[in-house]
Amino acid sequence: MRYQRSSALFAEAQIYLPGGVNSPVRAFKGIGGTPIFIEKAKGAYMYDADGNDYVDFINSWGPMILGHAHPRVTQAIIEQVEKGTSYGTPTELETEIAKLVVESVPGIDMVRFVNSGTEACMSAIRLARGFTGRDKIIKFAGCYHGHSDSFLIEAGSGVATFGKPNFPGVTQGTAKDTLLANYNDLENVKAIFEQNSSEIAALILEPVAGNMGCIPPQEGFLEGLRELCTQHGALLIFDEVMTGFRLAMGGAQELFGIQADLVTFGKVIGGGLPVGAFAGRKEIMEYLAPIGPVYQAGTLSGNPLAMRAGLTTLQILKENPEYFEKVNQSTLALGEEINNILIEKGIAHQINLIGSMLSVFFTETDVNDFETAKTAHNSNFNKFYHHLLQNGVYLPPSSFETWFISTAIGYDEIERTLSAIEGFEV
Ligand code: HOZ
Numbered sequence: 001m002r003y004q005r006s007s008a009l010f011a012e013a014q015i016y017l018p019g020g021v022n023s024p025v026r027a028f029k030g031i032g033g034t035p036i037f038i039e040k041a042k043g044a045y046m047y048d049a050d051g052n053d054y055v056d057f058i059n060s061w062g063p064m065i066l067g068h069a070h071p072r073v074t075q076a077i078i079e080q081v082e083k084g085t086s087y088g089t090p091t092e093l094e095t096e097i098a099k100l101v102v103e104s105v106p107g108i109d110m111v112r113f114v115n116s117g118t119e120a121c122m123s124a125i126r127l128a129r130g131f132t133g134r135d136k137i138i139k140f141a142g143c144y145h146g147h148s149d150s151f152l153i154e155a156g157s158g159v160a161t162f163g164k165p166n167f168p169g170v171t172q173g174t175a176k177d178t179l180l181a182n183y184n185d186l187e188n189v190k191a192i193f194e195q196n197s198s199e200i201a202a203l204i205l206e207p208v209a210g211n212m213g214c215i216p217p218q219e220g221f222l223e224g225l226r227e228l229c230t231q232h233g234a235l236l237i238f239d240e241v242m243t244g245f246r247l248a249m250g251g252a253q254e255l256f257g258i259q260a261d262l263v264t265f266g267k268v269i270g271g272g273l274p275v276g277a278f279a280g281r282k283e284i285m286e287y288l289a290p291i292g293p294v295y296q297a298g299t300l301s302g303n304p305l306a307m308r309a310g311l312t313t314l315q316i317l318k319e320n321p322e323y324f325e326k327v328n329q330s331t332l333a334l335g336e337e338i339n340n341i342l343i344e345k346g347i348a349h350q351i352n353l354i355g356s357m358l359s360v361f362f363t364e365t366d367v368n369d370f371e372t373a374k375t376a377h378n379s380n381f382n383k384f385y386h387h388l389l390q391n392g393v394y395l396p397p398s399s400f401e402t403w404f405i406s407t408a409i410g411y412d413e414i415e416r417t418l419s420a421i422e423g424f425e426v
Pocket of ligand 1: 025401
């Protein structure tokens with residue numbers, strides 16, 4: 001049996017871990033079947049506990065833009081391990097990576113490192129509230145900014161996969177300070193600002209949504225949000241956990257030429273180790289303790305091992321700007337070919353892609369927001385998913401997630417993927 005050992009491992013995991021996993025979407029509940037247990041990964045491939053190999057289009061949900069176990073990143077981690085893995089003191093490494101981030105990302109002067117994208121977004125919101133003296137925030141239906149209380153309202157990612165709009169554990173008090181808007185709908189945001197103008201501390205969004213599947217911003221949307229935030233004295237926060245150091249060295253801000261007030265990072269910035277960060281102009285960032293009144297702290301924040309992995313990854317990207325073009329070209333080729341195959345088969349679908357992010361939605365409708373993303377036929381996605389898995393291609397296990405393409409994916413990997421799709425029937 002192809003997944004015999006994975007099934008046995010999953011059975012045992014469920015005894016000790018709720019749902020057998022440490023992050024819900026990994027449990028395959030949305031798509032059915034048993035999660036695959038991975039033993040190792042190298043370059044474009046992951047290898048499971050049964051000895052099967054997969055072309056990897058999840059890339060750890062985004063971080064592995066250079067593919068798995070890149071030799072330089074691996075070497076940097078080994079060197080750091082030998083020097084100790086955590087000190088709880090300042091290190092030169094933190095300044096070095098902060099300097100590189102500030103040089104790469106438009107309009108930021110300072111960075112605070114944390115351990116995850118969730119922490120980055122949660123802390124950025126606290127900072128925005130402290131800085132503006134206001135309580136409310138605007139978020140978009142289908143956007144996901146991690147699992148902190150303020151954001152678990154109509155959230156994307158696993159929350160959307162399991163179809164739960166709101167969550168036990170989030171108090172009414174917290175929920176009432178989160179105002180919900182529709183992605184790509186500027187008029188809707190305008191109305192919300194007009195009704196709550198002097199109360200809104202910040203508007204947060206993924207400048208390219210990646211947690212309701214991949215949904216790029218429509219023309220004028222980000223510009224309009226920038227204007228509305230400036231007009232109403234609210235901070236614009238770009239959640240670049242997925243797009244940062246992926247769409248360009250300067251992320252979505254560089255790609256679209258829009259300046260946010262605060263930017264959050266995760267994924268690529270840690271090169272496969274747990275790193276998040278938030279960044280902004282000096283006058284905002286100096287509202288943070290120990291200089292300012294807004295408190296935020298962490299024992300493993302700026303952890304030297306994680307900083308080494310992140311710094312090396314960012315250095316490689318900086319030294320090889322053509323890598324962004326390479327992943328974009330692979331993604332475009334893949335998207336075009338998948339489109340051709342599905343058209344030929346007469347299977348209704350939409351392919352959304354930008355840079356090295358891509359999603360296939362099985363729907364007749366253009367997908368521009370959470371409502372249209374939800375029109376996708378899950379049963380078709382689930383069949384598609386399992387067909388590809390059987391044929392050695394690993395996708396994110398939900399149609400509300402984005403495929404991430406790495407520099408390690410080349411002609412052979414695209415060929416394997418396309419020939420698998422050729423054999424797909426609904
Ligand atoms: N919510 C994450 C992706 N958008 C899931 C991460 C994981 O399960 O590893």
